[in-house]
Amino acid sequence: MSDYQHTADEFLIWLKSQIPLINHMGFGDLVYDGQSLQMPAELAPNVNDKGTGFGGSLSTVATLCGWAMVTLYLREQGYDCDVMIRDSQLQYLAPVTGDFAAVTVLPEQSELDSFLEFMVGKGRARLNLKVEIRQGDKVAMTLSGAYVAINRNPVQG
């Protein structure tokens, strides 16, 4: 098992201990390689009245996937941060009819560099991420979200 995957497995256990709701959402193992994160979930606990994916569940998994990507990235860079979603735009494109996954990829290096510069200079920074809900090859929902991170151990000036 890679170090990244080990980190992701431990992270999911921690998440489930911290956020009671996600113990009821049929999450599978995270897939993480340091640049991208996949958060799979079963359909059964996440259905709506039409037997398809409940919008609230899709929104939750997507929001959490982006949040987890930012949190994992910052931990790897040595930061102990509180990360929060600030705003998001969601588009529901197609019904989800089977198990699904949220998928996100870190933005390009120049954006990450700028993000970390703000962390160093201000003790807080904002990162925009795109997250997709996919069922196989189908993109069922997209989330574009701004996440704010605040350093819990800022250097005292």
Next chain:
Amino acid sequence: MSDYQHTADEFLIWLKSQIPLINHMGFGDLVYDGQSLQMPAELAPNVNDKGTGFGGSLSTVATLCGWAMVTLYLREQGYDCDVMIRDSQLQYLAPVTGDFAAVTVLPEQSELDSFLEFMVGKGRARLNLKVEIRQGDKVAMTLSGAYVAINRNPVQG
């Protein structure tokens, strides 16, 4: 008990039978008067790693509240519809530190008239709603969402 409130109580029982996740979110009784809907929830089952309201939970309660408002309104108008969220913009304004509620109000009559005209003419229509997550007087999150309704029993031409 008013007819509206009786409708809302039955609706919540139906919702819980249809959407498994919402049985784990500490919902209280809906408050409904035909024009506005309040959907209260306890903080405890909806906390995050910081002990405040989990963004996924807030998003879910707000999305569901708007969806329920559209569904209840259409049932009252005599329509049997599938209602779906199409897109939404969410702004997280302040942390939620106690029990909270999603609150929404129907738009003005001219928008409702236009919505129903489309239902009659096309068998489908779109309604924009604003939903707030409130903790007491504090507005902690806003959702602006577009909901699409499709008539399940269209008149055959």
